[in-house]
Amino acid sequence: MANVTPQAEKLFNAMKLAAVIGEEKALSAEKVTALSKLPKAQCMNALQELEKKGVVKVKRKNMAVSYFLAKTELP
Numbered sequence: 001m002a003n004v005t006p007q008a009e010k011l012f013n014a015m016k017l018a019a020v021i022g023e024e025k026a027l028s029a030e031k032v033t034a035l036s037k038l039p040k041a042q043c044m045n046a047l048q049e050l051e052k053k054g055v056v057k058v059k060r061k062n063m064a065v066s067y068f069l070a071k072t073e074l075p
Contacts, residue, residue, distance in 0.1 A: 004074060008046040011036045012055060015069050026059045026066030
């Protein structure tokens with residue numbers, strides 16, 4: 001499929017299934033971790049990997065950080 005780790009692929013699929021697409025649907029790291037059912041460290045690494053590839057975007061508001069899918073397909 002794509003050149004990402006299995007954890008990143010699992011996280012991407014979980015976010016896509018939950019329709020976390022677009023800034024208005026952004027979720028916190030805790031909620032994304034619960035969605036993916038990955039250990040927290042693996043989930044955070046997968047989020048960073050997907051962010052580097054431009055698939056996941058970060059929304060920052062004061063101290064809160066939320067994540068959402070910017071693309072619906074893996075590169």
